């Protein structure tokens with residue numbers, strides 16, 4: 127990481143009219159939530175692919191397997207927001223929006239009032255039969271709804287499911303009104319999330335703050351741990 131890049135980024139943040147942050151799992155690993163796509167992620171040692179496990183097919187046909195997998199590997203109800211969540215929240219509450227792939231609700235816990243959860247979140251739990259909301263506490267005791275016997279599920283977008291149309295439209299509107307785009311903690315290979323860049327303003331400046339380069343043209347790449355960069359930003 128070059129000091130000049132940091133200075134330039136801070137100036138762009140100061141001068142921007144509206145900033146959008148696009149984030150992924152790498153932001154929450156510092157809160158102890160494993161990145162399930164990385165080598166040390168939660169699928170290590172699991173025989174089946176994430177695409178197979180986190181699918182409607184598994185949810186409905188092998189509900190107990192699905193339930194134990196998400197309970198044991200994806201829920202971290204005691205995780206706390208870290209400095210990156212907090213810095214992003216401060217900037218968003220001033221003049222920006224966050225569109226995150228994360229489903230852990232840590233950005234909301236950090237006080238961010240402009241959060242769009244692109245893939246939903248783990249704590250918006252409901253019964254697939256009677257559609258009543260279910261608390262995490264109740265879900266933690268059983269995957270079957272005590273009222274009706276229906277299968278309970280988290281409100282996350284599973285593989286083979288579509289992004290909520292309202293969420294998608296909202297995200298596109300945010301991209302269109304932003305003149306600064308900051309991508310962090312994501313390899314940026316998941317579609318349609320990565321496709322959001324197509325809706326940017328022509329002159330919008332784009333930064334990536336990641337340990338590795340992301341495959342997108344016209345992006346200023348700051349190769350670093352996001353925590354080291356965000357602690358310098360205001």
Ligand SMILES: [Zn+2]
Pocket residue numbers: 253254255256257258271273274275276
């Ligand atoms: Zn029910």
